Structures are given as structure tokens and as C-alpha cells.
Amino acid sequence: MESDRLMDSDKSMSNDRLMGSDKLVDSDRLMSNDKMMASDKPTENDTLIKSEHPYKVAEVIRSRRTIRQFKAEPVSQELVLELLNVANWAPNHGRREPWRYIQYKGEARAQFAEAVIGSFTAEEKIKYAEHRLKYYMEIPIHLIIVMKEDPRQKQWDEDFGAVCCWIQTFQLAAWERGLGVVWKTNTYIYAPAFREAVGVEAGEKIVGVLHVGYPEIIPGAQPRTAAENRLIVHDSSMQEVE
Numbered sequence: 001m002e003s004d005r006l007m008d009s010d011k012s013m014s015n016d017r018l019m020g021s022d023k024l025v026d027s028d029r030l031m032s033n034d035k036m037m038a039s040d041k042p043t044e045n046d047t048l049i050k051s052e053h054p055y056k057v058a059e060v061i062r063s064r065r066t067i068r069q070f071k072a073e074p075v076s077q078e079l080v081l082e083l084l085n086v087a088n089w090a091p092n093h094g095r096r097e098p099w100r101y102i103q104y105k106g107e108a109r110a111q112f113a114e115a116v117i118g119s120f121t122a123e124e125k126i127k128y129a130e131h132r133l134k135y136y137m138e139i140p141i142h143l144i145i146v147m148k149e150d151p152r153q154k155q156w157d158e159d160f161g162a163v164c165c166w167i168q169t170f171q172l173a174a175w176e177r178g179l180g181v182v183w184k185t186n187t188y189i190y191a192p193a194f195r196e197a198v199g200v201e202a203g204e205k206i207v208g209v210l211h212v213g214y215p216e217i218i219p220g221a222q223p224r225t226a227a228e229n230r231l232i233v234h235d236s237s238m239q240e241v242e
Helices: 044-052 056-063 077-087 106-117 122-138 153-176 192-198
Strands: 099-105 141-148 180-184 204-213
Touching (some): 153 180
Antiparallel strands (some): 141 204
């Protein structure tokens, strides 16, 4: 998930796309070495991922990357629906399925962009409106993920966790099918003007906006902290040694 401001990585992206033979191969392989830029070639850690985890789920989880630059190639609605239905199998308490989604594609992407820009101050519109409109029109799919807010704290927490699980399930299923996703939580999702423009109702929370498309650039793997460094084990069979 990314929580960023107006002058975040969206703005810092160059409009000039890196060119190359960077195409996704089949869903079993997920990534091809000749696709990545020189700085993104597989590291020793990437190699260990496949040798240590030969089963497919682990490979998809560990090979998935957040994608911020997309090809212009459209994504079929059939594939979008397939992924939505896969993600609907995410775990959720009481089978409440507390999610719904709002999609923008094609020329309607301009409506999404205008909704975002409509949440800007006058100064922000002068600085960022043109760039944002261009950038959002280059992304094939925008998905707004909405949660119905339960007034009971326990149920609210459960539902928020469920929707986050839904988003991750969607991202993994998309990656397996050759699509990239970035999960955004920019401040505009809290703006009344944006919420009204996209049809989010009172009593609903935007958990995130997903930008979806075929990756133009796949970044290299970033290191993760080993679980051993974060784990505390309580075991009654273990005796404290003085």
C-alpha cells in the first residue's frame, strides 16, 4: 500500500517511458529476465525465491511487485471480472463480504482524473492538474475499493481486515495473469468532493484505489526483514537457562 501526498512518486515519475523488450511471459513464469532493465536484473535473493519455494502460491507472493508505470495495452473487461470474482474468495468474518468496487476505464478515466483534481486547492490545480490528467489517462484501469462501515468497532475492524485481504488477493491473482497493480491511499480519498464525484456514500470508506494494467517496468526485489528478527516464541516446553 502507498500513502502519499501530491508531490509523491506519482509526480516524480518521468513521462518518458523506458523502452525495451520488457514483456511478461506466461502466467507460470510471471517474469522474464530479458524484460527487466539492467538495474532490475534478478538478484541472488530472487534466485533463492524460486529454489526455496517451488510451489506456485509462494512464487506468486514473492515475485509480485508494485507497478507504477503501465503499458497502453487495454485490459479486457472479461479479465477484470475474472479477477474480481477470484478476489471475492478472500476471507471475511461472517461472510459479510463488506466490499464493493467502482471501475473507470476508457474515456471514463477522465472522469476519475477530474474527481481527483476536484479535490485539489486552487494552487494545487495550477501545479498538478495537467500532469495528473495525463498520468491517469495512461493507466488502463482505475478501481476504487469501498467498504461499508459497521458502527460496531469489532465488526469494523474485521471488515477492514477483510477488504485489505480482498485487495491483496486481487493483486496476486492479477500478477499471475500478467497484470500489475499499485494500491494507493492518497489524501484525495478522504475529500468530500472526490467521494461525491465517484459515488461513495455516507457510511462508506474508501480502502484504496487500485491502478491496474500491464507493466511497462518491473522493479527489482527489495529486501525483507527475516521473520526470525520479529518473532517472539512462547513454548511451555522451553526451560529458561540461567
